Amino acid sequence: MRRFRDPLVISFQGLLIAASMLLAFWVRFDFSVPKTELIVIPAALAIAVPLKLLMFLLGGLHRDSWRHAALQDLTRIGVVNFVASILASLALVISIGPAFPRSVYAIDMLICFLLSAGARFTLRLYNEIPGPKRANSKGILIYGTGSTGRTLLREIRSNPGLGIQVIGFINDDPSKRTLRIMDMPVLGGGRDIAHIVHRYEDRGMKIDQVILAMPSASGRQMREAHANCRGAGVQCRTIPSIGDLLNGKYLSDQLRNISLEDLLGREQIRLEEDRIQESIAGKSILITGAAGSIGSELCRQTAAFSPARLVILDRAESDLFEIDQELKRKYPDLDIVPVIADIRDTTRISEVVRGHGIKSIYHAAAYKHVPLMEAHILEAVRNNVLGTRNLVDVARQCRVSSFVMISSDKAVNPTSVMGVTKRISELIVSAESNAKDNATNFVSVRFGNVLESNGSVVPTFRAQIAAGGPVTLTHPDMRRYFMSIREAVQLVLQASTMGKGSNIFVLDMGEPVKIMDLAHNMIHLAGLVPDEDIEIRITGMRPGEKLFEEIALEGENILPTHHEKIRIFKGTDIERQFLFSWLSHLESIIEQRDEKEVLQHLAKLVPEYKGRETQKPGDAADMPSDNAEIPALNLRRVAGLSPL
Numbered sequence: 001m002r003r004f005r006d007p008l009v010i011s012f013q014g015l016l017i018a019a020s021m022l023l024a025f026w027v028r029f030d031f032s033v034p035k036t037e038l039i040v041i042p043a044a045l046a047i048a049v050p051l052k053l054l055m056f057l058l059g060g061l062h063r064d065s066w067r068h069a070a071l072q073d074l075t076r077i078g079v080v081n082f083v084a085s086i087l088a089s090l091a092l093v094i095s096i097g098p099a100f101p102r103s104v105y106a107i108d109m110l111i112c113f114l115l116s117a118g119a120r121f122t123l124r125l126y127n128e129i130p131g132p133k134r135a136n137s138k139g140i141l142i143y144g145t146g147s148t149g150r151t152l153l154r155e156i157r158s159n160p161g162l163g164i165q166v167i168g169f170i171n172d173d174p175s176k177r178t179l180r181i182m183d184m185p186v187l188g189g190g191r192d193i194a195h196i197v198h199r200y201e202d203r204g205m206k207i208d209q210v211i212l213a214m215p216s217a218s219g220r221q222m223r224e225a226h227a228n229c230r231g232a233g234v235q236c237r238t239i240p241s242i243g244d245l246l247n248g249k250y251l252s253d254q255l256r257n258i259s260l261e262d263l264l265g266r267e268q269i270r271l272e273e274d275r276i277q278e279s280i281a282g283k284s285i286l287i288t289g290a291a292g293s294i295g296s297e298l299c300r301q302t303a304a305f306s307p308a309r310l311v312i313l314d315r316a317e318s319d320l321f322e323i324d325q326e327l328k329r330k331y332p333d334l335d336i337v338p339v340i341a342d343i344r345d346t347t348r349i350s351e352v353v354r355g356h357g358i359k360s361i362y363h364a365a366a367y368k369h370v371p372l373m374e375a376h377i378l379e380a381v382r383n384n385v386l387g388t389r390n391l392v393d394v395a396r397q398c399r400v401s402s403f404v405m406i407s408s409d410k411a412v413n414p415t416s417v418m419g420v421t422k423r424i425s426e427l428i429v430s431a432e433s434n435a436k437d438n439a440t441n442f443v444s445v446r447f448g449n450v451l452e453s454n455g456s457v458v459p460t461f462r463a464q465i466a467a468g469g470p471v472t473l474t475h476p477d478m479r480r481y482f483m484s485i486r487e488a489v490q491l492v493l494q495a496s497t498m499g500k501g502s503n504i505f506v507l508d509m510g511e512p513v514k515i516m517d518l519a520h521n522m523i524h525l526a527g528l529v530p531d532e533d534i535e536i537r538i539t540g541m542r543p544g545e546k547l548f549e550e551i552a553l554e555g556e557n558i559l560p561t562h563h564e565k566i567r568i569f570k571g572t573d574i575e576r577q578f579l580f581s582w583l584s585h586l587e588s589i590i591e592q593r594d595e596k597e598v599l600q601h602l603a604k605l606v607p608e609y610k611g612r613e614t615q616k617p618g619d620a621a622d623m624p625s626d627n628a629e630i631p632a633l634n635l636r637r638v639a640g641l642s643p644l
């Protein structure tokens with residue numbers, strides 16, 4: 001529409017100019033133009049319309065935003081219209097002479113100004129007229145009728161998507177109690193808030209918040225206003241003045257720096273919130289690994305869909321305490337149950353699931369740090385594989401409605417202990433979904449790397465930059481897929497409504513990013529120069545690392561879904577009895593503490609696993625070809641962005 005806007009506006013202005021000339025003749029001759037005067041109208045239009053339209057273009061009137069028309073625009077419209085009318089009048093005098101009625105010049109100038117200004121303000125009025133109150137919109141009172149309060153009202157009216165309905169103004173000045181400001185009533189003073197809230201509740205209109213638009217108020221006035229709101233039982237919030245924002249007083253609170261998510265340029269995924277709401281609302285939900293990066297974000301987003309009970313399980317007590325307190329502050333009416341437990345303890349997990357009537361499980365508990373798990377093989381296998389087996393068994397026995405496991409792209413052609421344990425976890429989830437007596441919807445969700453997650457590359461680089469360097473990379477050609485924590489969790493919630501068993505869901509993760517480019521851009525965003533202010537040091541690949549992560553195994557069928565950003569990777573099925581036998585043997589090997597035999601046993605189930613015994617540095621399978629184009633996260637691609 002932007003391409004067609006200017007031609008449409010220019011054409012409309014031409015119609016206004018022609019209409020003003022015709023109306024001027026009509027008014028001049030008392031609404032009945034003699035036939036003797038009609039003959040000059042075509043010639044007058046042929047001269048006046050193109051000449052005045054040219055002046056309107058030179059004056060830039062076609063670039064105005066009509067829906068935001070302000071009083072300041074009237075001056076420019078008046079000046080441009082005056083100059084255009086004078087020039088058109090001179091041209092008409094020269095071309096037509098005395099045959100053209102002289103009074104029409106002045107009438108035309110007045111009508112043209114009224115039509116040009118009126119069209120703009122009519123559109124603004126249309127956009128600012130409050131619509132009917134939506135069922136889910138918040139009702140608010142604006143405390144203060146000054147410039148900040150009026151600006152807030154105008155902004156809310158012009159953005160119906162905010163879901164806010166202004167009920168009226170509050171002002172402590174008695175002389176303003178009966179006024180209407182911008183067609184909004186002043187309902188009373190601060191001490192009347194409780195009465196106003198109850199009065200509108202009786203009318204079926206709930207007032208949720210009072211916005212204090214009084215940036216110049218004294219401390220006493222602010223305390224009194226807050227006390228009045230508290231006494232009325234409504235939330236009280238405040239905003240800074242426009243002047244404070246321009247002077248930078250609150251700028252740090254209102255603006256944010258360019259983020260890595262901006263540089264990645266990822267589009268926000270579309271969520272089917274109705275389906276997610278249906279799958280969560282009123283049900284008892286269990287989230288394992290609730291204190292971790294993904295788990296804690298799962299808690300936040302799940303809580304927003306009003307479950308009957310949210311059970312958050314982790315064995316890290318301090319971190320679990322933090323997310324528990326955060327959720328209880330934000331959702332005081334939600335039944336939140338923190339549980340200290342280990343997923344390797346089947347009896348404890350069964351107690352939790354049965355005791356709280358769990359209907360859905362989001363399994364985010366796992367050991368995920370690749371190099372660390374290479375040094376702690378038995379712990380990685382016990383937690384990631386046997387822990388998942390325990391949860392799946394309990395979910396099936398308790399007939400839980402849905403089970404969603406968080407997997408990783410490192411499960412594809414794994415070269416690490418962490419990756420192969422995730423692949424086996426996927427196989428366990430898929431196999432269980434094929435059981436004859438199964439009543440649970442088992443699915444897995446595969447992620448790329450998650451920005452800002454604990455121990456990931458972004459906070460590591462940030463800490464290294466803050467320390468003055470060096471920023472360490474294991475290989476200059478290392479590439480990874482990235483998504484935000486919010487994106488990853490949205491995929492989990494969406495997948496929980498889409499799975500039909502044996503499915504592995506993967507988000508369309510776009511192009512992989514070179515870690516070298518990521519390091520360069522983070523240094524630039526810190527206002528520094530790579531390899532001048534901050535050294536970038538190559539340290540060599542660590543055990544279990546791959547140069548390039550994949551998202552699908554050979555032989556998996558890539559299937560579309562009704563969601564444009566989500567695909568299904570359908571793998572080959574595995575016999576449950578064979579898997580049970582394999583797991584039983586795995587437990588006995590773990591008891592013997594034989595790491596080498598454990599790795600060999602993992603490779604029997606996942607033959608594509610390239611363990612540390614077989615992996616060679618610079619393996620051709622992991623090396624990009626010399627001609628391969630590696631997508632770069634280029635700072636200069638962001639329009640108008642320069643190193644900070």
